[in-house]
Amino acid sequence: MAFDADVYEREVLRPVRVGSGALPEDLLTRYGMTAPLSGRALTEHLRAVRSYWTTKSGGAGGLSRVCKALLAADTALAKTGDLASDAFWRDAARRRDQLRAELVTDLADDLRREYSGGVTEQQLERLPDRYRPLTPAQRREAAAQAGLRLITTIELPVACGLPEAKMRELDGKLIEAGLKSVVAFFMPDVTAPFTLIGGLSVPGSPSLKLGRPVLEEAKEDAAALGNDPASQARRAVLRLVEDGVKNGGDLNRIALAHFAHVLSRSSGSGHAFIVREATSRGLHADDAEVLAASLAGHTGPAPQLISVQEVRDLLTEGRLHAAQQALSSIPAETEGHHEVAAAVAQAQAKVEDLLRQAATADAATVEGLLRRAGAIAGDDPAVIGMLTRLPPPAVTDLSVRSSAGAAELSWRLPPTGFPDVHYRIVRTSGAPAVSVADGATVTTTTATRAADPDPPPGHGVFYTVFATGADPRNPDAAWSPPVSAGHRSLPPVTAAKGRLRDGSAELGWRAHPGTVRVTVRRGTDAPPRGHDDGTEVRGDHDSCVDGGLAADVEYFYAVTAWYRDEASREHAAEAVVISLSARPRVSRKLAPVTGLSVERRGTQVLVAWAWPKGVVLAEVRAGGGPHRISRAAYISAGGCLLPMVDPAVPVEVRSLQADTDGEISYSTPVTAQLEAPAATVSYVVDVVPGGGIRRFLGRGRARRVTVTVDGPCAGDLLVVAARGTVMPLRPEAGEVIARRSLSGRGFAIDVEVPEGIGRRYWLRCFVEGAPGTRLVDPPLSTLKVD
Template sequence: MVFDQRRYEEDVIKPMRSQKGPLTDDDLLRRYAIEPGLTDAAELKQHLRKLRTYWNQTASLPTGLGQVCKRLMAADEDLKKRPDARLEDPAWWAGVRTAKANRARQAVGDLANELKDAFGSLGSVTRTQVNGVAKQYPQLDPADIDAAVRQAGLRVLDVVDLPESSGLDRAAYRALAQRLHEVGAPTIVQLLHPDLNRPYALVQAFTVNGRPELRLDEATLKTRIKEADTAADSPILRGRRAALRLLQTGVGAGADLRVVALYQVVEALLESRGDNLVDAFLIRVATRLGLTQEDAELIVASLPSGRTGGSSGAVAIRDMLASGQLRAAQGALGGLAATDPERAGIVAEIAQLEAKLATLLNDAEQALRDRREDEAERLILAARRIAEDDEAVQMRYARLPMPPARDVRVVVAGTVVQLDWQPPASAMSDIRYRVVRRLDADPGGPQDGTKVGETGDTSLTDSRPPVGRDLHYAVFASGNGGAVWSRSATGTARLVPEVADATVRPGTDRITLTWQAHPDVAEVRVRRTEGRPPRGTGDGVGIPAGRDTLVDRQLREGVEYFYGLVAVYHDDQRREVLSRMTVVSGSPQAEARPLGNLQVEPVRRRGTSVQVRLTWPADAGTVRVRYAPGPPAWDFGAVVTPAEAARYGRELPGLPEVYGRECVLEADVPAGPQLYVPFTTGPSGLVVGRPVHGGHAEPVRALQTRRTGERVTVTWVWPEEAGVAEVLWERPDAPTETRRVTRAAYVDGDGCVLVVGAAGGTVSVRAITAGPAGEARSDAVTQAVSGRAIEVRYSIRRPSGFKERYSRQRDLEIVTDQDCADLDLAVVVAPGPVMPLAVLPEIVAERFAGLAPRRGVPMPLSFTVPKTAKPYWIRVFATRPDNVTVIDPPIAELKVS
């Protein structure tokens, strides 16, 4: 068993940096990274040596990890002095594991009792509350804590975000509350569904069990308005009409009716909390408002702590001031009684806010004069937070210029110019950018020059810039959908495109060059040198060239020729502007032969890719290899162009290395069947070689064996693309057996069943995928099957007694045909009609570790069935040791319908 340093640091060292208090025996297994399978004394001794070496090396580091390792080394020295400590004895560690499991079971029961005492009356608890109580039991891991919650019979609630506002205008919401009070509707749910007599859900969506046609939407609102408009007039009806019209206006402004109703419920609960009602009574308040029990519990658990409901009068005015409604507060002040004890304080607060507002506006004007737009924006936003209902403040904000864009970068990319920048230091939304170009100087404004474009992104491409000229770019920004542009942010560039796509086509007596030139090019000059690249525009021999092609016949066989290509442009004064030189090379070539002996070998798998090694003769010439799942469209020996070859699959990356008479190329390719096609470079094109198949499939996962008498059932998790598995069954007392299992046969037969003799054996499974390129096999996954098995029989019963008829508690009794030490069992509860075949973490209901049953002596155990829909299966598996066979009871005890 290899010591995994990275995993140890993540699981043990880093969490211990914040751990306080002494180290205890409950933490021994984790501190020493003792896994259940570490039962060999020699492996245990080597593991401890590597662990202590890591502690010693890390303790010298001046980091938190070093401090933890020093602490672990000191605890290790203390532990070695204890007379009962036998650190190099696997049996001692097994005893530590058993003792820890026993203590954990006791702690789980204690935690369950505390949770039940505190929250049993509610029947539910939040995850935060669970974690708060569980802090008193640091020895418990998350699985133990979850078991305690289940044992306490509680439902864990994940709190949700509740709305902090209704989405309606404040005045409209207050008017709506008054109208609902007049018509006797506690929320808008009863307003829109006056005949509703069933609980409704509201948190995730508005639903009524058994009434799927009921909605809380605009269509329902329109129907209720139409009904109210045609009904006979009455005071109650006039109140309903007014409430419905208020909702219609709010929905038109973007309000969500479900959010409005949920906010009304939250507001009512907060007001009740102000009367010091406990959560159980708050849940009752919510159900009286019409909510389902589940939604009521969830909303009460999610209520923000420390908040209670509001009131009117002075509180309403202070609420206006807090929400930036200074002018509305000044208007409401007239309705506050002169004898109100809070009036003087409110008058003073309004005066202070008026003075602060004037200062902010004056400072903002000065910041604009100083070209500090970001500071001006900050000051205006602060003024809006004081008086959002002041038209003068809103006007100043609408006319506020943004700060300029930052870090403008101008880059020439081929024949275009790419610009990118950072957004302004601004809180404005809907930012638009305009890019302008001038040839002689920086643009002075958003209209000064050629408009390149407008965008909401922070990048733009000038696709048709002038060539050979100094280009001056400016970026202007505007926000909030306004027409006020910022100051400019500038950058410059000069576009002198090189020739592109230069291609060399060697022949037996000539070299042909082709390239692409910019439409504005005046000419392309070519210089030729032998054996080395040209050192500049005057080096070498000038070769006459056309606008996009050249044919050179002045050549000698075996010589490599270099060609330097320079594009020439003219500026506005007809002066020459030269591009950078593009250099290509080639030499006359003999006709190429197709490669027919390419070899492909998979080396190792790396996640979803495979490293392959390709070899071919070193005298085959210049060879490229491309790969694809299917065969190419050309026959062996066909000649294709590079562009045609590029349409087949992908080229193998990397450069080959020469070892003696062979070229070797190693590269990573996707797993699965692939065809590798070599292309030999020749003067007339690429010559297609013989395709070679190679592939490596993803291996199976979670290989498990379950022995029943003389048979063993082999199960595994299939890779997604595999449809066939090859099973190799090797036994010392019988010939090796090989069989192929299809995915359909595996499902129909509940796995692969093999016959086991007295000596056991080894089973190996390889996944096989098939595609146009053929089959690909994975690495083998191997599992040993012991020869002599210990039989464990079990029975599952519900506790006796009339009161236990609905209990989720179950009594489990096991009997073994031999004495057994350190027996680990897993109880799985799997929903659905199919019997579970393996232990998967998501269906494990209970684990029992370190059991020591005696031959023929029943051992009673118990566990709790988690809440799950019927039908479901209850089944017991042995997870340790390997030579245990579990005999199932009748199906009637396993399947619950």
């Protein structure tokens, strides 16, 4: 076969020029032979190849240098043997075959060390110069000896409907949620290695697929999530995935594209490292090999190294962890690398300082410290974990009262940065609960009041309230310190009534099942003042008859239920008074009550008035049905206690009296209204989420003011910034930088402190236009900025 100069240049000279420059050890390859030649054919071939070298060596460039080296090697080789003899080239062919056999063995060892499951044709083509003598078939033979399968790569980047910036955001939110892949987000129970190339496949679970049903199920689950950092991150993951689907992607391609995005950051770390990273995230080794090989052979526009500006953006977004990862992929000689590296280091130092302070801080300040750390490194697993384990502050103002046999509890939560708080109420006997696992759980609620409908009557118990900012069903949820209150339930008798007949009083009532006995004491013209006052009237558990009564006397019967505690000691419930009178009544126009007043008494209202002479019954209306109360019951209770009423609804009281025929006479009504309560306004000042790092880049003066309004308030909230070290005591002492109506239940407002205020300043809120409003400041350390 004649010497082909073009093939020789392409297959021999150019690989030498672009490689290490070493000439091929295989002499047949060096001289452009595919097999040993002999006779005239050998002579013609040597003349042609040497002529080619001579011609090329006279030019310029890399090929000229290679040909000069070949000519020099040819001269040296001619001194050691007869290149024109057939035997020389047959011996060269034997040495080539021996060399190739050794190279196949060496290559198999190298491939076994470098790759774990498979190798691509492209990777076999891009071997070091040492393996250049091997044919493609011999290279595949070496791969087979190494136990590697030949891999067909996939096209990168994977088109999934999410641009690179959104994919980076998706990865960051998965990290915040504590997840390693999109598959783990939709199928948290999958533990076996799964494949994604060609669609999701889980060994042993052929029905598991990534499609519309799992997306809809995830949307339903998201509706029940709380507002802790991990839950917020999960909602963000769902939003980004939905965007990808809307833009033409599907869940399988999004999941595969996320793996390609994550692994591209490690594309310079070696094949085995990339495969280990992929399998550690749940991907099957076969898919991991394909992705690693595809990244190694990728020549398109992506994956792309992150720019210095993108690192700055990540810092500004409060994603320090992602910024550190991105910075590691930027060459140190890149313009701006030194400055952004210093900003990353400074942010890391600040986070570490905040975490050190939080480790020894008291409960009142640890939340603020951790939230400041979260504003800088909201994607850092350590910070996320500490925020997730952070409990809300202990509740305050816990009170317990009896109502119709139930125990009603109410409490307050101090100002906190937790958007959603759940409360668990635990009932114990003997001692207060110290953990949510103690005693019996009464209820779990998001309201600041609860009721135990059936507390054990007579027994002393403790009610303890715990608070958490996480899902209360999570066994790892962090609960606040306990706050307890003691209570003894002593339900009075109910449905008490009586009537006079032929000089006898017939009384009846209903007693709680836990009642051990009921006593009845009779008084004349006034209720008995105690358990020993008046005359004892014997009866049954739910009724009694009292005879021999005079016709013109008003009688008062105090009915008392008694209970035993855990030590068998008796305790009396509040007495219920029944008034009866045998005086004849004549229908007539009654005098109205006078001096009507309506006042708050905790969660109830006290309605009080002066009774007209001779009137023993009154009817009270407060926006609902009528409530009748006797003069005796009024005197016993010190007034008429009603559930809390709407201040906008007037309370109406009328005297009433029934004559001997059962006809009822009413007085004209008298009305009064409950004075509207003074509102309580509390607030928390914190760094704007995602903006905490601005201060380290010299740009951050943004703050978020979260306001809670307890009760109606018609005033405005003023946010005032005041320079210096003295806290402002009135709005005029600083500059009003924001104003907001307090007509709602609460809100959050972001403010930017003007540069003219200076570096050291106070940020404090005031209420304007609502006299009497109670303003609760947060800890002073959160108001002062220096």
